[in-house]
Amino acid sequence: DQQVKQNSPSLSVQEGRISILNCDYTNSMFDYFLWYKKYPAEGPTFLISISSIKDKNEDGRFTVFLNKSAKHLSLHIVPSQPGDSAVYFCAASANTGNQFYFGTGTSLTVIP
Amino acid sequence: DVKVTQSSRYLVKRTGEKVFLECVQDMDHENMFWYRQDPGLGLRLIYFSYDVKMKEKGDIPEGYSVSREKKERFSLILESASTNQTSMYLCATKRRDPPYEQYFGPGTRLTVT
Numbered sequence: 001d002q003q004v005k006q007n008s009p010s011l012s013v014q015e016g017r018i019s020i021l022n023c024d025y026t027n028s029m030f031d032y033f034l035w036y037k038k039y040p041a042e043g044p045t046f047l048i049s050i051s052s053i054k055d056k057n058e059d060g061r062f063t064v065f066l067n068k069s070a071k072h073l074s075l076h077i078v079p080s081q082p083g084d085s086a087v088y089f090c091a092a093s094a095n096t097g098n099q100f101y102f103g104t105g106t107s108l109t110v111i112p
Numbered sequence: 113d114v115k116v117t118q119s120s121r122y123l124v125k126r127t128g129e130k131v132f133l134e135c136v137q138d139m140d141h142e143n144m145f146w147y148r149q150d151p152g153l154g155l156r157l158i159y160f161s162y163d164v165k166m167k168e169k170g171d172i173p174e175g176y177s178v179s180r181e182k183k184e185r186f187s188l189i190l191e192s193a194s195t196n197q198t199s200m201y202l203c204a205t206k207r208r209d210p211p212y213e214q215y216f217g218p219g220t221r222l223t224v225t
Binding site: 004034 | 152156202
């Protein structure tokens with residue numbers, strides 16, 4: 001059973017606009033969330049994280065929002081750039097433990 | 113700079129063969145992981161190790177085993193490869209302490225015919 005879900009397999013956005021990638025989870029014990037970016041033929045690379053004690057974390061053009069009551073997090077990329085075109089995975093863990101649960105990924109295409 | 117290397121980028125094996133996938137890290141991280149990535153299923157954890165000679169099953173350990181004899185090396189073994197094990201295999205490492213992000217290798221695309 002998928003505990004972390006990314007319901008949009010793909011997303012296309014114009015360069016310069018905002019990209020919003022969404023992620024839902026079912027396990028209320030999850031308290032640490034991460035986003036990874038993956039280019040073809042490469043392993044995922046860490047992008048940004050958020051702890052459940054926060055509802056927002058920002059790093060440059062990337063902001064992650066966490067809504068614990070809705071069990072929902074989102075990644076905002078502003079402004080979007082063609083180099084952001086990649087597959088984005090969200091991941092969650094409980095008690096910052098060793099097992100991370102990944103979503104199925106959203107493929108972002110930023111159109112120049 | 114953090115580095116995780118995997119022994120092969122592409123591998124083709126026959127059904128029934130024993131397959132070894134090797135992962136080496138140079139970050140002195142305690143935790144190491146093996147995932148497989150399949151379309152529509154995301155990354156699924158096969159096994160992880162939190163110390164030398166220690167291992168824990170992930171969500172899909174059936175048909176796989178692992179070995180961690182040294183801190184820097186974590187091997188995934190397919191005892192008798194089957195076609196449903198055709199997949200992208202990703203190794204990752206993580207420190208025991210914060211920050212908690214994982215560092216991934218480039219992946220091995222395994223095809224079992």
